[in-house]
Each structure stands twice: as structure tokens, then as C-alpha cells.
Amino acid sequence: MPLHEVTESTGVQPDSKLLEDIAQRVLWLSTRIVDAANHDRATGDGVKVGGHQASSASLVTAMTALYFAHLDAPDRISVKPHASPVLHAINYLLGNLDRSYLPTLRAFGGLQSYPSRTKDPDPVDFSTGSVGLGPAAPLFAAVARRYVDAHFGARPASRFIALLGDAELDEGNIWEAIADPATQGLGNVMWIVDFNRQSLDRVVPGIRIQQWRSQFQAAGWHVVEVKYGPRLTAAYAQPGGAALEAWIDAMPNERYQSLFGLDPAGVRERFLDGAPAEVVGVFDGMPDADLASLVTDLGGHDVEAMLAAYRACDAETDRPSVVFAYTVKGWGLPLAGNPRNHSALLSTEQVGELRTRLGLTSDTEWDRFDPTTAAGQWAGVRAEHLRRDPAQERQPLPVPAATGLKSAKPMSTQEAFGRILVSLSRVDGVGDHIVTTAPDVATSTNLAGFINRTGVFHPEEKVSWSPDPLVKWTESPAGQHIELGISEMNLFLNLGMLGLAWDHSDQLLLPVGTLYDPFVLRGLDAYVYAAYSGSRFVVAGTPSGVTLAPEGGAHQSTITPSVGIELPNTTLLEPAYAACVDWLLCHALARIADPGKGDALGKTDDGSYYFRLTTRPIDQAPFEAARERLGQATLRRQVLAGAYRLVDAGETHGAPVVQLAASGAVMPEVLTAAAELADEGILAHVIDLTSADRLYAAWQRTLRQGIRTATTPSIPGALRAAFDMRAPVVTVHDASSHALAWLGSALGVPCVPLGVDSFGQSGTVADLYEAHDLTSGSIVNAALAALALR
Numbered sequence: 010m011p012l013h014e015v016t017e018s019t020g021v022q023p024d025s026k027l028l029e030d031i032a033q034r035v036l037w038l039s040t041r042i043v044d045a046a047n048h049d050r051a052t053g054d055g056v057k058v059g060g061h062q063a064s065s066a067s068l069v070t071a072m073t074a075l076y077f078a079h080l081d082a083p084d085r086i087s088v089k090p091h092a093s094p095v096l097h098a099i100n101y102l103l104g105n106l107d108r109s110y111l112p113t114l115r116a117f118g119g120l121q122s123y124p125s126r127t128k129d130p131d132p133v134d135f136s137t138g139s140v141g142l143g144p145a146a147p148l149f150a151a152v153a154r155r156y157v158d159a160h161f162g163a164r165p166a167s168r169f170i171a172l173l174g175d176a177e178l179d180e181g182n183i184w185e186a187i188a189d190p191a192t193q194g195l196g197n198v199m200w201i202v203d204f205n206r207q208s209l210d211r212v213v214p215g216i217r218i219q220q221w222r223s224q225f226q227a228a229g230w231h232v233v234e235v236k237y238g239p240r241l242t243a244a245y246a247q248p249g250g251a252a253l254e255a256w257i258d259a260m261p262n263e264r265y266q267s268l269f270g271l272d273p274a275g276v277r278e279r280f281l282d283g284a285p286a287e288v289v290g291v292f293d294g295m296p297d298a299d300l301a302s303l304v305t306d307l308g309g310h311d312v313e314a315m316l317a318a319y320r321a322c323d324a325e326t327d328r329p330s331v332v333f334a335y336t337v338k339g340w341g342l343p344l345a346g347n348p349r350n351h352s353a354l355l356s357t358e359q360v361g362e363l364r365t366r367l368g369l370t371s372d373t374e375w376d377r378f379d380p381t382t383a384a385g386q387w388a389g390v391r392a393e394h395l396r397r398d399p400a401q402e403r404q405p406l407p408v409p410a411a412t413g414l415k416s417a418k419p420m421s422t423q424e425a426f427g428r429i430l431v432s433l434s435r436v437d438g439v440g441d442h443i444v445t446t447a448p449d450v451a452t453s454t455n456l457a458g459f460i461n462r463t464g465v466f467h468p469e470e471k472v473s474w475s476p477d478p479l480v481k482w483t484e485s486p487a488g489q490h491i492e493l494g495i496s497e498m499n500l501f502l503n504l505g506m507l508g509l510a511w512d513h514s515d516q517l518l519l520p521v522g523t524l525y526d527p528f529v530l531r532g533l534d535a536y537v538y539a540a541y542s543g544s545r546f547v548v549a550g551t552p553s554g555v556t557l558a559p560e561g562g563a564h565q566s567t568i569t570p571s572v573g574i575e576l577p578n579t580t581l582l583e584p585a586y587a588a589c590v591d592w593l594l595c596h597a598l599a600r601i602a603d604p605g606k607g608d609a610l611g612k613t614d615d616g617s618y619y620f621r622l623t624t625r626p627i628d629q630a631p632f633e634a635a636r637e638r639l640g641q642a643t644l645r646r647q648v649l650a651g652a653y654r655l656v657d658a659g660e661t662h663g664a665p666v667v668q669l670a671a672s673g674a675v676m677p678e679v680l681t682a683a684a685e686l687a688d689e690g691i692l693a694h695v696i697d698l699t700s701a702d703r704l705y706a707a708w709q710r711t712l713r714q715g716i717r718t719a720t721t722p723s724i725p726g727a728l729r730a731a732f733d734m735r736a737p738v739v740t741v742h743d744a745s746s747h748a749l750a751w752l753g754s755a756l757g758v759p760c761v762p763l764g765v766d767s768f769g770q771s772g773t774v775a776d777l778y779e780a781h782d783l784t785s786g787s788i789v790n791a792a793l794a795a796l797a798l799r
Contacts, residue, residue: 023078023387028312031102031384032073036341037367038098038111039065041374042120044360045112058115059122063339063350064091067205067309068172071334072099074315075170075201077387082397083167085150085513087135087143089174089203090123097131102377103392106131111375127543132397134513135171136542139534141180142502144171144200146538148186148329149499149506150513151195152491156444156466157514159486164514168323171200175333178202178221182535185496187228187329191503194229194468198329199322204309205338206262207348216262218333231330233318238306244291252287257304268305269337269346273297280304309334403517405603407438410645414591419626422673423551425587426622427455429594430521434462434489442602443519444507446491448500452480454523454551456490464488497532500524501548505539508546508601508617519547519598526550526621527566540578540616545601547594551622554743554765555781556674561771567764570621570672570748574702578616581702583672586632589648589699594620596649623674623743625774631655631680632697650727651703656683658692667792668733670696670752671741675783679741682788693792696731701749704728708755732756737795739763741788759798761791 043060052058068089076099080086088096097120100106110130113119121129123138135150137143147169158164177183186192206216222232237245245254257265268276274297281289292300308314315334322330339345343359355363364374378385412432414425434440444466445456452460457480464483471484491507493499500522506513507520529536529550539546555565573581582597584590597618635655636644647653655676658666667686671679676697683693698704707725715722724734732738737759740749746764753760765781778784782791 023383025311025313027383027387028073028077031077031378031388032069032312033341033367034102034378034384035073035095035098036066036069037363037369037374038101039069039092039094040342040355040363041360042094042097042111042114044355044357046114046116047354048357048360049112050116059352060094060114060354061091061352062094062342062355063344063347063353064089064174064203065094066340066342066345067336067338068092068095068203069340070310070312070336071172071201071203071315072096074312074319076103076395077391078312078316079319080170080395081166081168082395083165085134085147085167085169087137087147087171087173088124088133089143089172089177090137090140091174092172092203093120093122093124093137096124096133097129100131102388103395104377104388105392108375108377125541127541136538138541139538140174140177141182142535142538144173144177145182145186145498145502145535146506146542147171148192148195148198149502150509151198151329152191152503153506153510153518154197154514155195155468156491156507157510157516157518159466159468160441160489161516164516167197167513169195169198173200173202175202175204175206178217182496182498182502184224184228185494185498186502187225187230189494189496189499191491191493191499192329194327195329196326199319200329200331202331202333203336204333205336206266207338207351222333225331229328231322231325231328233321233330233332234335235308235311235314235318235332236335237308238311238314240303241306244303247291249287249291252285253291256284256288266337266346266348268301269339271301273301276301276304305337307335307337309336310340400512400515403511405599406442406517406519407436408433408519408599408602409436409439409595410599411588411591411595414587416587416629419628420587421624421626422584422587422590422620422622423455423549423624424626425590426549426551426594426620427458429591430456431458431462433595433598434459439519439598439602441489442517443521443598444489444491445521445523446493446500446503446507447523448493448497448528449495450524451490451492454525454549456523460490463490465490465492497524497528498535499532501532501535501539504546504548504617505535505542505544508539508544509542517602519601520545522546522548524548524550525564526553526569527564529566529569529572529619533572536579536617537576540576543578543616545604545616547597547601547618547620549620549622551620552624553621554623554674555769555777555783556623556625556743556774558769558772558774558777562768565765565769565777567745567766567769568748570701570742570744573619573621574705574748576619579702580615580618580700581621582618582700583621584648584699585627585671585673585676585697586629588629588632588636589697590620590622592645592648593618593699621673625674627674627677631676647727647730648699649703650730651700651707652696652698652727652731654694654731655697656680656693656695658683658687658694661692664690664692665796666692666694666733666736667795668694668696668736668738669741669788669792670698670732670738670749672698672701672744672749674743675741675778678778678783678785679788681785682792685785685789686792689789691792691796694733694736698749704755705751708751728755734758737761737792737799739788739791739795741783741791743783759795761795761798763787763791
């Protein structure tokens with residue numbers, strides 16, 4: 010039937026010739042997008058703009074087949090970083106990107122270098138950039154979908170697809186992700202490996218396909234190889250074909266790749282050099298051009314072969330699939346197969362020749378398909394088929410301002426965190442949205458109470474053969490804890506995708522993860538990825554610091570607060586007292602549940618919330634005294650803003666005044682130091698920094714406002730409320746002293762920062778505090794030094 014009569018309801022697909030024509034336009038646009046960024050606009054700074062024409066070209070066929078003949082609207086897809094021009098070209102042809110953006114690749118406010126959920130103007134399901142994370146993200150998005158379907162009812166069926174370069178398989182996090190028990194059995198996952206056998210620096214010496222195939226199969230994956238195109242496949246069935254196939258299979262990768270840079274006569278000479286007579290005979294009488302075209306006929310550039318592979322993956326409903334698509338880097342371009350083509354750019358002349366070959370002119374080069382043509386009509390059909398309904402407005406979840414946790418005995422912040430989660434699990438409309446996850450440390454990070462109430466998630470009911478009287482490790486589809494293997498990368502990938510379930514699976518969740526604080530750094534790349542993607546979740550690093558004294562330096566974290574302060578879309582919270590944990594955790598979950606709601610903190614979406622907690626029990630009485638002095642409403646407001654005056658030394662009456670500002674577990678030593686200073690006639694205010702991050706952000710906002718308006722910066726209200734703006738300050742932190750040293754500049758007073766600036770070792774808390782100058786005596790001496798500096 011004529012194409013204009015084709016509708017999706019008929020199930021009719023376009024023929025391969027039409028898809029190949031569309032692929033040629035995608036190849037042109039993706040190539041020209043990079044060319045325009047480098048040759049059509051002046052940057053004025055002399056820095057190369059760059060781009061990846063060759064890496065884009067190798068995926069044109071695979072992506073054209075996906076978008077123009079395979080994907081459905083609910084599917085979610087991750088595109089390898091260097092193929093972003095292909096994604097933008099396809100989005101443009103489908104009507105999802107305005108033409109004005111096409112020349113703006115890598116320009117400020119334009120198309121991003123790599124696909125970005127939050128910064129690109131066209132639809133992007135998954136951000137990519139740090140290689141290895143882009144493929145793992147859809148895998149964990151499928152984990153989140155399986156959880157959502159089990160708890161809130163099945164969503165429209167989605168396939169979670171990743172396009173990745175073969176060099177990405179060198180990344181260790183790939184293998185951590187596919188091996189984790191939580192990712193097993195996901196039949197709606199498909200990875201497409203752009204198997205072009207080149208990396209950034211070189212043509213890869215040797216092909217590791219056998220190793221990779223075995224590793225995927227060992228992890229329970231279905232493996233498909235799309236190696237040869239239709240012409241080579243047909244040739245293998247002819248006389249001498251078996252010898253030809255064996256010859257190509259045995260040929261070193263470097264030699265095979267070199268064929269793409271030769272003229273047809275050169276291809277014949279190099280390909281047949283040393284070949285057995287039976288192989289030479291296959292090509293007797295065949296023109297050089299035909300020989301060159303035949304022996305470089307790879308399956309990854311055949312739309313029918315790729316679509317057949319996709320259908321084979323769809324048929325595997327109980328396990329993930331991976332497709333190895335054999336391609337050539339730079340397909341269809343003059344630099345195809347060149348060992349140095351990764352960042353190479355076509356010359357203006359070469360771009361012009363390509364434009365002419367494709368029947369375009371400088372006036373028509375940016376045009377979409379003519380809607381009266383077959384390609385234009387099919388693009389319209391696909392655009393309508395892939396159109397997604399706008400997101401529905403959601404009602405915020407009724408997260409309480411606090412659970413009312415109190416304790417008459419000393420309590421650690423880790424214990425408080427676990428008890429608050431248990432209380433929240435009982436709140437209607439909130440508890441069923443909480444999902445926790447941990448990399449095999451759930452019980453040692455105090456999630457046991459929550460797990461006992463809600464169970465462990467597993468897609469099938471599991472029998473418990475070794476009941477534990479303390480932890481009810483009951484696995485079922487109703488469970489609300491997702492247990493992971495020992496991989497912090499997987500933890501942050503899982504949290505990141507649970508925190509984006511509102512988008513990928515149309516379900517708001519309240520994700521909470523825990524891990525040992527020093528190992529935040531082991532998962533940092535995935536944490537940065539989640540924050541960059543705009544994910545919203547809570548993570549607790551616990552225990553933290555040298556306060557974890559017996560464990561030794563390998564388990565003692567020192568630089569993690571700096572990570573929390575410096576990482577965008579992340580709020581570091583380090584409370585010392587149980588009630589502060591209560592207010593801060595409930596507030597964080599409320600912001601996740603209703604991200605558009607602003608408050609006195611001046612933000613509408615903090616992204617992730619990073620709690621740095623401890624197992625050291627401390628006396629809660631000082632906080633209760635502050636609550637009595639300030640009143641609950643004022644105190645809560647200041648706790649949320651980042652700081653409050655735990656001890657007010659009162660009127661000075663001429664006595665010297667110093668301020669002791671501290672976070673977390675060191676508060677008992679700080680309070681003792683304040684009392685010792687008072688005995689010596691020195692007044693010491695004690696400031697509990699519940700979020701140095703929020704204080705720093707408030708200070709920076711006022712500074713930048715002053716800079717941008719050429720006015721004198723004001724002092725943030727959070728600082729004014731907690732601090733004396735004239736008294737010197739000592740900062741005390743079970744972390745690098747650098748993390749709080751900025752307070753002196755913010756207050757405009759002398760500052761003596763105390764902290765942990767060398768690796769710890771095993772011992773008692775007293776031993777470690779003595780070694781790192783965190784004792785009350787050291788704090789007193791630091792206060793005297795601060796007064797002297799004044």
C-alpha cells in the first residue's frame with residue numbers, strides 16, 4: 010500500500026531501502042552538526058570545539074533502526090556519549106528539536122557535548138558522559154520499574170535500552186552491574202554494543218568478543234552477534250564461502266580495520282595477501298570495487314540484520330540481552346576505519362562532497378524530510394507513535410515535619426536514623442513509598458528495624474532457610490528493601506534510578522540508601538552521575554570519621570564532607586543530635602515528595618541529601634536545653650538552615666569571646682572545652698553546624714548577588730542568627746579541617762580549623778582524638794590561638 014496509508018495499527022513496517030535513506034540523512038545531520046560547531050561559529054578563545062563524527066557514524070544504522078522501526082513510546086533509551094549528534098539529528102527529524110539548535114552543539118545554552126537529561130533542549134532519557142554509567146543506568150531503571158510494578162501496579166510495558174561503545178566494556182562498573190543479583194531476570198533490558206573495535210587511542214589489538222560473550226552469559230544474559238552483512242552472509246553460502254569466513258574470522262583486527270582506509274585496489278592486495286587459494290578463487294573476476302564493498306560488509310550497518318537482532322532480544326522475556334553489532338568507526342565517511350579518527354574532523358571540502366553526494370545544498374542541508382516523500386511521511390508516523398503523554402501533576406506525599414523522636418539516654422545519629430525510618434514506615438501515604446537499599450551493609454547501618462517491618466524485595470516469594478531472630482529477612486514482591494552486592498557504584502546507580510522513577514516509571518518513590526561513609530568515594534562517579542541527572546534521594550554515610558576508631562584508617566573517612574559540600578544538586582547534612590536527624594530527614598523526604606515547593610532555604614529542589622552519621626552515642630540534654638532556650642519553632646528553622654547556637658555564653662561585659670563551631674560526633678569535646686574556657690573567664694558560644702553545605706551556599710548566594718549587582722554583599726540570615734559577627738572562631742570536625750575553614754572568611758574573623766588531616770589508625774576514640782587534636786584541651790588551645798590572632 011502507499012506509505013501515506015500506513016498507520017501503526019496495521020503493523021506494516023517500511024522496507025530496508027527507505028530506512029537506509031533515512032539513515033543517510035541521519036548520517037549527514039550528525040556529521041554536519043559537529044562540522045558547524047567547529048567551522049561555522051567563532052569561539053574567540055582559540056580552544057578546539059571538537060566532536061565525534063566517526064563515533065557517531067558507527068551507530069547511525071543501529072539508531073535509525075531503533076527509532077524509525079522498533080521503539081515504542083514507553084521505551085527508555087540511553088545513548089553513548091559520543092553519539093549525541095545522532096540523537097539530536099533523530100530528535101530533529103521526529104519534530105522534537107527546533108532547527109535553531111542544530112548549529113549549537115557545545116555552545117553555551119545549546120546542544121550539550123553528551124546527552125543530558127537536565128541541560129539538553131530535546132528529550133533525553135538518560136544522561137551519559139562518564140563511560141560505563143550510561144549503560145548501567147537503564148539496567149537499574151528496569152530494577153526500579155520491576156519494583157514499581159510490584160508495589161503500585163503494572164505500568165505500560167517499557168524496554169530499557171542502552172547504546173554503548175565496545176571500549177566501555179573496559180569499565181569495571183559494567184561488570185559489577187550485570188553481576189548483581191538485583192539486576193537478574195530483567196527481560197525488558199537490551200544493550201547494543203557498538204563493536205567497532207577501536208578506542209580513543211588505537212585500533213584495539215585483538216578482539217575480546219569471546220571473553221565478553223562468556224562474561225555476559227555467565228551473568229545470565231542472552232547474547233546476540235550481528236557480525237556480517239547480507240552480502241557476506243550470502244557469499245559464505247557459495248563455493249569457497251567457508252574458507253572465506255574462516256579467513257576473515259582469523260584476520261587480526263588491526264589488519265581488517267586498515268582495509269577501510271585503502272582504495273579498492275589496495276583492499277584487494279591487502280585482503281588477499283597470504284590468503285589460501287580457495288579464498289583467492291572466490292574473487293576471481295570480481296572488480297576491485299565489488300571486492301572492497303563485499304569484504305567490509307558488516308552486520309551493524311544492515312537495518313534488517315539489526316531489526317532481526319532486536320526482535321530476538323524481545324523474545325527473551327526472562328533475562329537481559331546484549332547485541333554485539335559489528336560496525337566500522339566512521340561508517341560512510343572518508344575517515345572510516347582510520348586508527349586516529351576518534352576526534353578527527355572532516356575538512357570543509359569533505360563535508361561539501363558529502364553534501365553533494367547526498368543531493369543536498371547549502372539551502373536545504375538543514376531541512377527535515379519533505380512531508381510529501383516516503384521518508385517524510387514515515388517520519389511523521391514514527392513521531393506520532395513515539396509521542397509521550399505529558400506528565401500528570403502529582404499530589405505531594407504527606408511527609409510529617411517530624412516523627413517526634415526523643416531519647417532520655419545517649420543516642421547516636423545512626424541509631425536515630427534507623428528509628429525515624431521505622432516511624433515513617435507507619436505513616437499512611439508515606440511509608441509505602443519508602444524504598445531502602447544498601448550494598449550488603451543494611452543491618453550494620455541500622456536498617457534492620459525497617460526491614461523487619463517491610464521485608465526485602467524480590468520478584469518472587471522466597472523461602473527463608475535460616476531464620477534470624479533479630480532480622481526478619483523475608484524476601485517477596487511486597488518487600489521494600491533492595492539488597493545489593495558489595496558495590497557502592499551499584500548503590501548510587503540504584504538510588505539514582507529509584508530517584509528518577511517519577512519520570513521513567515511514572516511513580517514517585519522516597520529512596521533511602523546506606524553505606525559506610527568512607528566508601529562514598531568508591532561510588533563517587535555514580536553519585537556524581539545521579540546528581541547530574543537530577544535524581545532525588547537520601548543517602549546516609551555511616552559510620553564516619555576517625556570516631557570509628559577501632560576499625561582503623563581503611564574505614565575512617567576524612568574528605569567526604571568536602572564531597573558533600575562541593576557536589577552540585579546535593580545537600581550535606583551532619584547533625585549531632587537525634588531531634589536534628591528527625592527534622593532534617595523528614596524535611597529532606599518532604600522536598601523529594603514535593604520538589605517544586607520552595608521554603609525559607611531559598612531552593613526548590615536540592616536533589617540528593619547526604620547524611621553523614623556516626624555510631625557514637627552522645628548525651629541529648631544539651632540539645633534539649635537549647636530547645637528550651639530558643640523555642641521549638643525557632644530552633645527547627647535554624648537547624649534546617651544549617652546552624653544554631655547550642656550554647657549561648659551570654660553577655661560579654663568586656664570578657665573575651667570565642668566561638669566554637671562543630672559538626673557531628675565531636676560535640677561532647679566541644680562542650681567540655683567551652684566549660685573549661687568559661688572557668689578561665691573566656692566566654693565561648695557553641696554552634697552546632699547541622700549543614701555546613703547550606704551555610705556555605707547561603708554565603709555564596711549573597712556574595713554572588715553583590716558581585717553581579719556591584720553592591721556590598723549582605724550577611725546571610727543563617728550566619729547572623731547563629732554566630733557573633735565579631736568573635737574569632739574555632740572549627741572542629743571529625744573530617745578534614747579544610748571543610749569548615751571557610752567560616753573565618755564568611756564571618757570576617759580569625760579562624761583556627763581543627764580536623765583530621767592525616768590517615769587514622771586503630772585505637773579508642775580518645776586515642777584518635779588525641780592524635781588529631783580533637784580533645785577538649787586542644788580545642789581550648791585553639792580558642793586561645795584564635796583570640797591571639799584577633
